[in-house]
Amino acid sequence: MSISILNGHVIDPANNVDSVIDVHIDGENILAIGDSPKEFRPKKIIDASNLVVIPGLVDIAASLREPGFTTKGTLESETLAAAKGGITTIICTPDTDPVIDTPADIEFIHRMAKKLQQSRVLTAAALTKNLEGNQLSSVAALKSAGCVALSNARKPLANTLVERRALEYAATFDMTVFLRPEDKHLRAGGCAHEGIISTRLGLPGIPSAAETVAVARDLALAKHTGARIHFRSLSASGSADMLEEAQLAKLPVSADVAIHQLHLTEMDIENFDSRCHVSPPLRSQKDREALRKSLANGSIQAICSDHQPHDLDSKNAPFPETEPGISGFETLLALTLRLVDEDVLSLNDAIARVTSGPADLLKLPYGRLSVGSPADICIFDPKTYWQLDSNSLLSEGKNTPFEGWEFRGSITNTIFNGRIIDF
Numbered sequence: 001m002s003i004s005i006l007n008g009h010v011i012d013p014a015n016n017v018d019s020v021i022d023v024h025i026d027g028e029n030i031l032a033i034g035d036s037p038k039e040f041r042p043k044k045i046i047d048a049s050n051l052v053v054i055p056g057l058v059d060i061a062a063s064l065r066e067p068g069f070t071t072k073g074t075l076e077s078e079t080l081a082a083a084k085g086g087i088t089t090i091i092c093t094p095d096t097d098p099v100i101d102t103p104a105d106i107e108f109i110h111r112m113a114k115k116l117q118q119s120r121v122l123t124a125a126a127l128t129k130n131l132e133g134n135q136l137s138s139v140a141a142l143k144s145a146g147c148v149a150l151s152n153a154r155k156p157l158a159n160t161l162v163e164r165r166a167l168e169y170a171a172t173f174d175m176t177v178f179l180r181p182e183d184k185h186l187r188a189g190g191c192a193h194e195g196i197i198s199t200r201l202g203l204p205g206i207p208s209a210a211e212t213v214a215v216a217r218d219l220a221l222a223k224h225t226g227a228r229i230h231f232r233s234l235s236a237s238g239s240a241d242m243l244e245e246a247q248l249a250k251l252p253v254s255a256d257v258a259i260h261q262l263h264l265t266e267m268d269i270e271n272f273d274s275r276c277h278v279s280p281p282l283r284s285q286k287d288r289e290a291l292r293k294s295l296a297n298g299s300i301q302a303i304c305s306d307h308q309p310h311d312l313d314s315k316n317a318p319f320p321e322t323e324p325g326i327s328g329f330e331t332l333l334a335l336t337l338r339l340v341d342e343d344v345l346s347l348n349d350a351i352a353r354v355t356s357g358p359a360d361l362l363k364l365p366y367g368r369l370s371v372g373s374p375a376d377i378c379i380f381d382p383k384t385y386w387q388l389d390s391n392s393l394l395s396e397g398k399n400t401p402f403e404g405w406e407f408r409g410s411i412t413n414t415i416f417n418g419r420i421i422d423f
Contacts, residue, residue, distance in 0.1 A: 001043055001418060002026050004036060008048025008379065012055060013352035014360075014368035023053060025375040028418040032371060044420075048379055051412060054351050056088025056376030057333060058367040060256050060358040061178070061232055062307035063325075064090070064121065065396075067108070068097025073309040073396040075109070078329065079118040081395035083414045083421040085329040086378030087305075088119055089359070089366045094126040095153035101126035101137045103145035110146060118421055120366070120376070124151040124178055127166050131155045136166055139173050148362050149230070151178035154279060156214060158184055160221070167227035176362060180232045181214035181239065182280065191320045193281040197266040203319060206281050212238040219246050222253055230361060231255035233306055235280035237290030244299045254361050255299070257291050258306035259335045260326050260401070262344075264288075268401060272319040275401040278306075279324040292344045295353065302358035305332040309397020327397035331388065333380065334407035341408065375418040384410035394423060 003025040010021045010033070017033070024032040024040060031040065059082065065073035082090055092109065094100035100109065106123050113121035125147035129135040133155065142150070150170050156179070157163040170177045187210045192198040194205025215231065219242060222229045234240060234255050246253045260278060265285050268276045276282055294300040308325025315322050336354050339345045345353070359367035366376060387406050390398040414421045 002040065003044045003046065003415070003418070004042040005046045005048050005053055005377070005379065008051050008053035010053045010369065011348060011351050012369040013348050014356035015370060017369065018348055023369060023377065025415070025418050028375060030369060030371055030373055030375050033369060046379070046413060050381070050383070051379050052382050054378050055355040055367045055369050056378050056414065056416065057086045057354045058089040058358045058364070059087050059305050059307070059329070059332065060091050060302050060361065061304045062090050062092060062329065063095065063309070064092045065309060066096065071311045072314070075112045075121070076116055077394065077396045078307070078309065079113060079116055079121065080423055081329045081393065082119040083416060084394050084411065084423040085331070086333045086380065086411045086414050087329060088376035088378070088414065088416045089364070090119055090121050091124050091148060092121055093153045094124055094151055095131060099126050099130050101129055103141050106142065106145040106147055117416070117419060119416055123147045124149040127152045127177060128157070128162070133157050133159060133162060136169055139169050139175060143173050143175060148364065149176045149178050152180065154180055156180050156182040156184060160217065164221050164225060167221055167225040167229070171225055171227040176228045176230050178230050178232050179218050181211050181218055183210045183213045186210035186213060191277060191281070192269055193266045193283045195266055195284060197269060201269070201272065208236040208238060208283065208287070211236045211280060212242065215239045215242050219251065219253065222251055228252040233258045233261070233280060233304070234291065234300065235261050235283050235287060237287045240290045240294040240300070244294065247299055254301055256302035256304045256358065257295060257300050259303050259328060259332055260306070262288065262292055262295070262303070262339060263335055264401060269319070273401065274315045274317070274319050274322040275326070275399055277319060277322050277324045278326060296345055296349070301353070301361060303336055303353045304358065305329050309395045310399045315399050325399065326401065327393060327395045327399050329395055330393050331400065331402055331407070333378070333411065334409055337409045338407065375415055377415040378411060379413040380409045380411045382409050386410050
């Protein structure tokens with residue numbers, strides 16, 4: 001379809017655009033920004049007056065559940081939920097069943113996503129076979145099949161020698177390695193941040209050191225091997241400090257933060273609210289402020305949804321027995337805009353952290369409105385307020401702690417590859 005989006009306030013941090021200007025789409029790509037080419041006759045016109053037009057969001061880490069866990073979500077349900085949230089590119093985690101550790105697994109995910117045409121799905125393939133942390137996956141074959149990163153998902157590598165070999169192997173093929181920094185021995189079966197709240201509630205705690213010790217180890221190995229590493233979902237202030245120091249030392253290291261870590265703290269698990277059971281756990285207000293500071297100064301370059309949809313039974317149990325995770329696609333933009341309202345980020349920087357920021361980490365050509373680039377666009381009304389009702393979520397997972405929260409910024413259109421997505 002040929003589309004003209006007229007009179008919208010276009011914000012495209014990658015190209016330093018922040019003005020009222022038109023966007024023209026022909027087929028799957030952006031044809032022009034500004035004046036319409038003389039011979040161009042759009043079949044559809046979107047009047048974006050008083051609306052904000054931004055690149056489609058890029059979510060660097062999300063679980064789509066299929067194959068294997070279709071009671072929690074399917075590629076169809078979750079990519080549609082992503083589109084409703086303005087997300088047009090998803091990096092899916094490899095913790096499916098079977099694990100994404102062969103070219104055939106990658107090809108299945110990509111083929112299904114292309115058939116659905118609701119959001120682009122790219123894969124972070126398993127760093128080790130079956131995510132068991134013992135035998136390395138075939139990086140050459142996985143890269144040839146189209147994976148964009150390597151990850152052991154939410155299963156940190158316990159064997160330091162295996163991690164060293166994995167980083168050396170990845171560096172040989174110029175692949176970014178996603179690391180979930182956690183020392184499993186220090187975690188020791190915990191389910192909440194080790195602090196006054198977990199003590200009062202009688203919940204087994206996870207100290208911040210479980211993360212910071214792993215970050216220190218991973219940085220040492222990255223320096224030794226020359227590998228490019230990316231920390232997934234940092235939660236502790238000490239981790240943010242070490243990240244900044246490593247970047248000042250010019251180590252090839254980056255990080256993201258899950259959007260819920262920027263709004264919730266350990267206080268939110270009061271009353272044993274299992275919707276706030278996440279991994280890494282919600283930590284102290286001091287930790288949250290440190291993460292916000294690192295996000296503002298750019299050392300943390302990306303915000304992700306860390307989308308993990310669950311069926312109702314997975315959250316209906318005593319807190320330690322519930323499964324961690326939040327269904328986050330449909331609140332990612334709204335919670336990011338709340339950071340603007342709270343003076344954590346400028347609007348331009350906030351948009352960058354969910355578009356070009358995560359795309360640039362993996363050298364992907366998305367998250368920008370360049371002429372000739374894929375026509376991935378999100379349009380939202382910045383003056384519309386709405387209240388979250390979990391029953392209205394398109395994701396199979398209704399597990400959100402933001403039930404009843406009022407948000408600013410209602411998404412009116414998501415365009416993926418030049419196609420308007422109906423949701």
